Amino acid sequence: MSDTVESVIVAIDGPSGTGKSSTSKAVASALGLSYLDTGAQYRAITWWMISNGIDVADPAAIAAVAGKPVIESGTDPAAPAITVDGLDASGPIRTQEVTSKVSAVSAVPEVRTVITDLQRSIASAAAQGIVVEGRDIGTTVLPDADLKIFLTASPEARAARRSGEIKGSDVAATREALIRRDAADSSRKTSPLAKADDAVEVDTTDLSLQQVIECVVTLVEERRSTPKQVAR
């Protein structure tokens, strides 16, 4: 018998504010896995487009330069990092401007091709396994992931969580902005936000973050002890 633990690939998808990042980081830390925030990569390329004067309402202009920025993602769940052309982008990618423009940029097929290739190469280099979170990980980026989770929560719960992060923010406006971004992400032609047929859906509306983390850790442990059936 071997003491080595097999590498595992976990895909966590879902709409905005369902707890993907918080859950994925904690699960990766608890299980000694790498972690990849794919939303940060789409935010990073959006920041680059804005910084370089590209009109984000013009898909052809975005497509023409999609391969130019060099995006690098750290995979330590305790210290997620992202750089664009060598510059730390972790602060700038969280601005309101980037949040409001990222869905337009991420809908451009040439952008998705560049970022998807990057995500696959990062996942395949993670020796112990990785938790990858986003919108299309289970459906498109890593369709053979060992475990796929789709997190959901009511718009009210998600808006309350997000508003709790920013003092004095308007919950109703936050709710509308979340719904708008989810609608854009779900309706784009290429790799929309969607639950994979074989994903486990976890409704987090009435669960604490700790309960969600424990639920996902249990699902990963169960998957590790019962290898996935491969269709013949």
Ligand SMILES: Nc1ncnc2c1ncn2[C@@H]1O[C@H](COP(=O)(O)OP(=O)(O)OP(=O)(O)O)[C@@H](O)[C@H]1O
């Ligand atoms: N089950 C939960 N109960 C209460 N608060 C939660 C829960 N899950 C996450 N949160 C909080 O909600 C906020 C949003 O969580 P998080 O950033 O992990 O969501 P996300 O799905 O990654 O969002 P986005 O897609 O917009 O990046 C954070 O402040 C987080 O601490």
Ligand SMILES: Nc1ccn([C@@H]2O[C@H](COP(=O)(O)O)[C@@H](O)[C@H]2O)c(=O)n1
């Ligand atoms: N796999 C993914 C991940 C993200 N996106 C786009 O990025 C935006 C920002 O994501 P956050 O998780 O940081 O909020 C998101 O709204 C999508 O437009 C994506 O397309 N695919």
